[in-house]
Structure formats: C-alpha cells, structure tokens
Amino acid sequence: KTIHYFEEISSTNDYAKKLAQNAFEDGEVIIAGTQKSGRGRFSREWISPPNKGIYISLLLKPQISFENITQLTLFTALAICNALEEYVGINLEIKWPNDILLNSKKICGILTEISGEVDKINHVIIGFGINVNFDKVDFDDTLKNKATSLKIETSKTQDRKKIIQHILTVFDKYYEDYLNGENFENILKQYKSKMTIIEKNIVISIHNNTPASGTVIDITNSGALKIKMSDGSVKEFLSGEISL
Ligand code: BTN
Secondary structure, three states: OOEEEEEEEOOHHHHHHHHOOOOOOOOEEEEEEEEOOOEOHHHOEOOOOOOOEEEEEEEEOOOOOHHHHHHHHHHHHHHHHHHHHHHHHOOOEEEOOOEEEEOOEEEEEEEEEEEEEOOEEEEEEEEEEEEOOOOHHHOOHHHHOOEOOHHHHHOOOOOHHHHHHHHHHHHHHHHHHHHOOOOHHHHHHHHHHOEOOOOOEEEEEOOOOOOEEEEEEEEOOOOOEEEEEOOOOEEEEOOOEEEO
C-alpha cells in the first residue's frame, strides 16, 4: 500500500481529497506529523500538536452504497478501539457513532467524507486523530474537561509509529472481511459491547435542528441509533452528536 508522509500539512483529509482527483489505489494512507488546519466533525478545529498525535487519512474506494457508510465508520471505530486496547493494554469505550473515550474523555475522533453518487461511490476518506502523547497544556480550557491523551492516562510516552502499524493491520483485516461480505451482526455485537449508552437518556443534536432527547434503545443493522423520543415516538438516526 502507498503511504504518503508529511512532517507538516494543512489536513490529511484535504490531501486525500486531492489524491482522489486522479487515479488512486483502494487504501492509500496519508500520515502527518502535524496539521495546520486539522478539521473535526461539524466544522470544528482538530488540534494537531507536532509529533504528539496520530493524524491519518485512509483513501478508500469500496464497492458499497451510501447507506452502508455508517457501517464502515462503525467498524473503523471498532478496529481502532480494539487495536489500541490490545497494543496499549487499556479499556476503551465507544461513543456512537465514532468517538473513542478513555476514562470517559475523548482520545480519538473520526471524520468520514464521501464523494460520488448514491449507488456509486467515488471515494471515501476516513480521517482519524488520536491524542497519543499530548500533555495537559496541549488542550485549551474547553477541551480539558472533555479530552485526554494516552500519555496523560497511562503516565507513559507511547510509540506512535508502532500504534499506527498495529491500527492499520487491524483495520485492513476488518475492511477485507467487510468487503468479502462478512456478517455485520458480528461487528455490531462487538461494537455494542463497547458502547455504554444503551438504555440511557441522551440528547441528540443533528446539524441545524433543535436538539432532541430520548432513551437509546439499540443500534440497527445499518448502524443507526434507535431512540425512544421523549414524545413516545421511535426514531432512527444515521448520524448526529449525542450528549448525556
Ligand atoms: C472529530 O470531530 O471527532 C473528528 C476528528 C478527525 C480528526 C482527523 S486528524 C486526521 C484527519 N485530518 C483532518 O483534518 N481531520 C482528521
């Protein structure tokens, strides 16, 4: 597989988007030491201090349709989660759809960007950022309460390169199994066991709409969050942001 490494770049997702304008292999990897304009979901900034975090994008060309994208992001979260747990020897939690938490604080976020037609995807970019060796000073005041790093929680500097290798190996296996038609129920079962909000009351925000509250019932086979809303109706959300 081709790996593009940059000591400094604007955003690995933006670079992947450029690569996608020409011919590319399914699974090209873009890695940066730091990002000048790292992006998070909902147009937020993603802080990327030099050589302290993992900033990666995968450029993929899966033969799947739009409705399967949520499945793809869910198993990516699961793959990263399992790889980190194994490699670092920690216990992690997944916050639907794809935040990874350590001791209830965020250590990894995933930004998926898609291009193409509904039934013919041109490319999918999965960008993920992992707070590996961030120190407390790397987080500003608003982030301090919500985010942490592997180093802060384990009191140990972690080997970024080895972690990347392990994640890519684990991801490849999940990706191949998925494309080969492996049963998604199996993935879902594992995913749910890492998720702590089932049966809990939550608030869900979707882009410009007023946040709504309800009780999480389940995750559907397509990866949607199924919620019993406070007005009694049952709704499914393929994307969104939840808070407790
Ligand atoms: C989130 O909001 O939780 C998603 C964060 C995704 C950050 C990663 S870092 C590598 C890639 N390049 C970007 O600009 N963003 C993603």
